[in-house]
Amino acid sequence: EAELGGTDTAATPRLTELIRSFDKPNRRMLLVLDEAQVLAESAHTDLAHSLRASLDGRKQNIKVIFAGSSEATLRRMFGRSTEPFYNWAPLEPFELLGEDFVRAMVAKVNRLSKYPLAQKDAFAAFEALKRTPEFFRRYLNRYLTYADLGSKAALLDTETHVFNDANFVNTWHRLLPADRELLRLIVSGVTDLFSEPSRRRLGAALGLDEAVAKNVPQQSLRRLQDADLVLRMDYGDYRVQDDAFAEWLRNRELED
Incomplete structure (x- = not known):
């Protein structure tokens, strides 16, 4: 097990060296990349390209599991032609993390911190963060850093970051009317x-008294996908990529 911290400039040579060490005959490796969706971020493009180049010629010796907490981002990572790992591996959805995950993470936190985190507080935070592991991990990191301030402070800071209304409002106002309405349709479950x-x-x-032509939603979807706001999961199945933004849109619908 290894954690490649620091910058991509430092991590890339270490990872390449590790992979090359398995070039000897009869050597096999199972490489598990946790939170692999970070490779889809633009800041890690060079690392992703380098990793794929290293793995492409070693598929017989090295088997890879990409695990992550954002299904939407992983689907984009393997399903979009502009991504370094496009079409490299099939996706296999796992069972959603729940109470057992929370208990395990609380136990780990309590081994590291002199301020024990109560399970009831952790469960409350997990629910408040829409049962999203990525958000819950941010909450735990905040708690570990400022444990003396307590769980409520860690949760408030996490909610401020992941449910940042100002950022969502700015995104919303930049969208064309058709794109906004299409997002409303998607989050309301229209298939x-x-x-x-x-x-x-x-x-x-759009202020019309009739249905628009089919190319209007088609063009709108293309704009939303290009802006990394919507992801195509399957034929006719589209999803808002950012879980927090999707929740903000649902709440906006209720308020309207």
């Missing part, structure tokens, strides 16, 4: 974005 009712809603958002 056929090209149906007559869906296109009528888009038409109403």
Whole structure:
């Protein structure tokens, strides 16, 4: 087990050296990359390209499992042609993490901190953070750093970062009316974005008395995907990529 901290400039040679060490005959390795979705971030593009180049010629000797807490980002990582790992591996959804995950993480935190974290506080935080492991880990990191301030302070700081209303408002105002309405359709669970009712809603958002042509939602989806706001999960199945933004949109719908 190894953690490649620091900058990509420092991590890339170490990872390459590790992989090359398995070039000897009859050597086999199972490489497990946890939180692998970070490789889809633009800041880690060079590392991702280098990693793929190292792995491509060693598929017989090195088997890889990419694990992560963001299914949407992993799907983009392997499903978008511009990504370094495009079409490199199939996706296999795991069971969603729940109470056992929270208990295990609390036990780990309490081994590290002199300020024990109560399970009831951790469960409350997990629910408040929409049962999203990525957000919960941020909460735990904040708690470990400022444990003397308590769980409520860690949760408040986490919510401020992951549910940052100002950022979402700015994103929302930059969108075209058709794109906003399409996002509303997606978060409300509409599956056929090209149906007559869906296109009528888009038409109403544009001030029209009739349904828009099918190329309108098509172009809107393309813009939202290019902006990394929406991800295509399967044929006709689209999802807002950022869980926090999706939750903000749902709450906005309730307020409206």
